[in-house]
Amino acid sequence: MSFKIAVIGCGHMATEGHGPSFRKYASIHSDVELTACCDKNETAAAQFQMKFGFSRWYTDWEEMLDTESPDAVSLVVPVHLTAELFIRICEKGFPVMTEKPPGMNRTEALRMIEAAKRFGVPNQAAFNRRHMPLVNKMKQQLSATLDPSDIHHIRYDLSRVNRKDADFSTTAIHGIDTVKHLLGSDYGHVRFRYQDVGEPGSDIVNIYMDCTFESGATAQLNFCPISGGVIERATVHGRGHSFHMHLPVWGSPDLPGRLIHMHSNEVLADLSGSDITDGEELFETNGFYAENASFFDDIRAGRRPVDDIRSGLQSVEIADCIRRRLEEYAP
Numbered sequence: 001m002s003f004k005i006a007v008i009g010c011g012h013m014a015t016e017g018h019g020p021s022f023r024k025y026a027s028i029h030s031d032v033e034l035t036a037c038c039d040k041n042e043t044a045a046a047q048f049q050m051k052f053g054f055s056r057w058y059t060d061w062e063e064m065l066d067t068e069s070p071d072a073v074s075l076v077v078p079v080h081l082t083a084e085l086f087i088r089i090c091e092k093g094f095p096v097m098t099e100k101p102p103g104m105n106r107t108e109a110l111r112m113i114e115a116a117k118r119f120g121v122p123n124q125a126a127f128n129r130r131h132m133p134l135v136n137k138m139k140q141q142l143s144a145t146l147d148p149s150d151i152h153h154i155r156y157d158l159s160r161v162n163r164k165d166a167d168f169s170t171t172a173i174h175g176i177d178t179v180k181h182l183l184g185s186d187y188g189h190v191r192f193r194y195q196d197v198g199e200p201g202s203d204i205v206n207i208y209m210d211c212t213f214e215s216g217a218t219a220q221l222n223f224c225p226i227s228g229g230v231i232e233r234a235t236v237h238g239r240g241h242s243f244h245m246h247l248p249v250w251g252s253p254d255l256p257g258r259l260i261h262m263h264s265n266e267v268l269a270d271l272s273g274s275d276i277t278d279g280e281e282l283f284e285t286n287g288f289y290a291e292n293a294s295f296f297d298d299i300r301a302g303r304r305p306v307d308d309i310r311s312g313l314q315s316v317e318i319a320d321c322i323r324r325r326l327e328e329y330a331p
Contacts, residue, residue, distance in 0.1 A: 009076035010048035131287035185215035
């Protein structure tokens, strides 16, 4: 029997990140059928179908699911639509992976978690940094080198160019979640500072987070949306060891990424992102293929995905603090 995949939302994120991932997964697994795609814009849906090899396209997602009965659904829609559509897909009983963030706030995320539990639906939140080959290599090196209590501090810098989004928290959540992922620990306390960047007619700010974790580590996260470059970099300091990571995010001069491991002022490893990925395309280096493959593999094997909505709950809560310009987070 075939394993049928359907996607709801055929916009930019689906086209650049997920569509190529679906096509690659189907090319590797002969029993996978790219059954149908859906977008309320029929031109977008038809173009997506042709580009990535789906069998049919729809403009009504409920009609698509009722007709096609897919084995897995990818939900790639604007953030404000995510929670309600996710819940309705759960009510129909289809396993679903949704783009981040999984909900705008704690209330929405908890509703999604409850719906998935009530209807017994396997689910995953698409935090692609968790699946970037470079990030996973750094996490592996941290685990092999240091006990969790010996990781002292993380600095994470995320900058963009001319990003005048009304809500930058939906991008900042990448850094929030990645730091938590690297440490393997929950946030214990966060202090937020907001810097007015003087952009006329807007409330754009730089965002700075001073954090402590349950593990005892500290972190500083810095988000600058209208800086001079597209950059994501992380530095981890521990007992006798330091790690420096340059993520290969879209549009960054740091492509294809870099990971440096230092001990006693000597460079033990200096790896290019090209050395540790199984593909050179951005959908591969940026973790989109790996997150989709992980979700599909789990569904096919009857496993519950580790990266479910609940795993992203605290990241959603902290991002919502930024959205509301709060000064403190204490769970």
